[in-house]
Amino acid sequence: MYHAHVDSWWLLIVLFLITYFLLRAGKDKGAKILHMIVRLFYIVMIFSGVVLLFNWNFAIAYVIKAILAIVLIYAMEMILVRTKKGTLGSKAPMYWGLFVVTLVVVILLGMRIITF
Ligand code: HEM
Incomplete structure (x- = not known):
């Protein structure tokens, strides 16, 4: 489970970015x-993450990381759906800001660079 999580997270981010640029380029079929x-990768990350949380007996830093990871997934999903519908507009800075901040903090907490 550890490897499923650690090997998948960067792939999820790369696939998210490719999907975004395909949508922007109007390549709807590939983007779909x-x-x-x-x-599918959201599910893999959430499932493997929950298993890891049990391994860590719900250590508080990882619980906070998990909550922020869910916010990160929300930001990615909103960016993709709203880009597709053309309704990202003025909300773009908010969702991209949320994406960058939560991604950075999730990585720092996950890798134990931030600990408490
Ligand atoms: C898109 C969402 C997520 C991203 C980008 C992400 C990213 C990461 C990263 C970079 C690490 C550190 C890996 C390493 O040691 O090299 C990690 C570890 C961890 N993640 Fe996630 N994660 C996500 C979702 C989740 C979720 C939803 C949960 C819990 C429900 C979770 C729980 C954990 C736990 C407990 C660890 C510690 C693993 C260990 O060191 O044994 N993650 N995650």
Whole structure:
């Protein structure tokens, strides 16, 4: 489970970015398939993350990391869905800001660079 989590997270971010740029380029068919794969990776990350949380007996730093990871997944999903619908507009800075901040903090907490 540790490897499923650690080996998947960067792939999820890369696939998310590719899906975003495909949507921006109007390549809807490719984007649709990739978006489905991105959603599959959400499930992989959440499932493997919950298993790791049990291994860590719900250590508080990882519980906070998990909550922020869910916010990160929300930000990614909103960016993709709103880009597709053309309704990202003025909300773009908010969702991209949320994406960057939660991603950085999630990585720092996950890698124990931030500990408490
Ligand atoms: C998109 C979402 C997520 C990303 C990008 C992410 C990223 C990461 C990263 C970078 C690490 C450190 C890996 C390493 O040691 O090299 C990690 C570890 C961890 N993640 Fe996640 N994660 C996500 C979702 C979740 C979720 C939803 C949970 C819990 C429900 C979770 C729980 C954990 C735990 C407990 C660890 C510590 C693993 C260990 O060191 O044994 N993660 N995650």
